[in-house]
Amino acid sequence: MTRGLPDLLAGWITGQRWFAGKGHAVDALAIDSLTELHGGDPALLHLIVSVRQADRRTRYQLPIGLRAELPGRLRHALIGACTWRGRQRYAYDAVHDHVLTGRLLAGMADELTVGALRFHRVPGAEIDPTLRGSVLTAEQSNTSLVFGEAYICKLFRQLTPGVSPELEIVMGLAAAGSAHIARPYGWIEGDVGGEPTTLAIMQEYLAGAAEGWTMALASVRDLYASPPGLSAADAGGDFAPEAFRLGGATAEVHDRLAEVFPTGSMSPREIKALIDRLHRKLEQAVGAVPRLALYAGVAAGAFDRLAGITHGMPVQRVHGDYHLGQVLRTPADWVVLDFEGEPGQPLAERRALDSPMRDVAGMLRSFDYAARHLLVGHPHADALEGRAREWSERNRAAFLEGYAAAGGPLTGDDMVMLWALEMSKAVYEVVYEARNRPDWLPIPLAAFTPGRDAP
Secondary structure, eight states: OOBOHHHHHHHHHTTSTTOTTTTSOOOEEEEEEEEEEEOSSSEEEEEEEEEEETTEEEEEEEEEEEESSOOGGGGGGEEEEEEETTEEEEEEEGGGOHHHHHHHHHHHHHTOEETTEEEEEOTTOOOOTTOOEEEOSOOSSEEEEEETTTEEEEEESEEOSSOOHHHHHHHHHHHTTOSSSOOEEEEEEEEETTEEEEEEEEEEOOTTOEEHHHHHHHHHHHHHHSOTTOOTTTSTTOOHHHHHHHHHHHHHHHHHHHHHSOOEEEOHHHHHHHHHHHHHHHHHHHHHOGGGGGTHHHHHHHHHGGGGOOSOEEEBOOOSSOSGGGEEEOSSOEEEOOTTOSTTSOHHHHHSOBOTHHHHHHHHHHHHHHHHHTTTTOTTHHHHHHHHHHHHHHHHHHHHHHHHHHHOOOOHHHHHHHHHHHHHHHHHHHHHHHHHOGGGTHHHHGGGOTTOOOO
């Protein structure tokens, strides 16, 4: 039995890891645009679909393959049987078919326009269209294709009309000669909601690079396995030198962003408005997680200290979602990834000027998570608590030292802003963990430990 393609997609899309509406029924799925990128067998269709769930409407990008016979290597990607131009075809997720994903690579290499889709190559970049693509399976919200060991192409699954902040920032930093980004090669755009919209970005694939989160966890494991009494500085795998270098790389990226994009100043009136917003979010968080009430005074005190800033504070473009999972260590240095900003936020908010201390706060929170992540469910968690605190504080301090060495000393007002933004991040984490991973709730709650020193 064959079914119409929209019906097939409505049943299939809810099971995809990048689908944002999990747990809610799909009321309707409509195909907003359909572009045939390659005809014949196999065929490649590019779809933008709208999914309606209650009063929410979300757009998704779907590369769909069609074949008369589906080889075994693609059975895991099967969506179902449908009728296409009067013939039965098997529809499947085309990102898993290297025969078809090569069309995306060739489109950028040749700067094609196919229907509503526009393929772009970065001026001066050379793209080899013969490389075979494969899917990275670790991502949650997007799909990335690796072509050989040369390129990685990120396909944005959930679409927000407009130019991606990541494309803007990567292109700007590349033009400024930043050594801390992966080189851009090309991008794909189309019209979504009447606006030119970024659909995909392709950058250099850093084969062999190590993720910051993985490196940090290895360091923590080494410390936990070392003899009692051995300090984090003396245990094998000390991460502090890398944290120092990462702080320097972060400062350099911030400096380049301030050169390339507009900057501004947060006035005392705007700081007052920020204080009010932070207090409201804290009240909402306590309502959602009553246990937070025991620690709320620490966060509230950090927010109130902002009132002592009596002059403007610098704001600029920032990363917006900065943590150890967003950085890679290459043989040369640290590289920063994923300049999309906070997932799910409107583009205007992700582009808004903000304090660079927001990124610093995000990384400091990530060090806390790295130190305490392995304590969840650990039979000797209480005994290791002191080591977790020592590792976190050592690497937080090293990161800040590296940041100040590369970007200039942090002022007293900078530190007040940093402490407030770190407490705000921890408040957000409490709500997230309570809803999604209750066993992890002690990790963000530890940020509010009375007597803990501010950064």
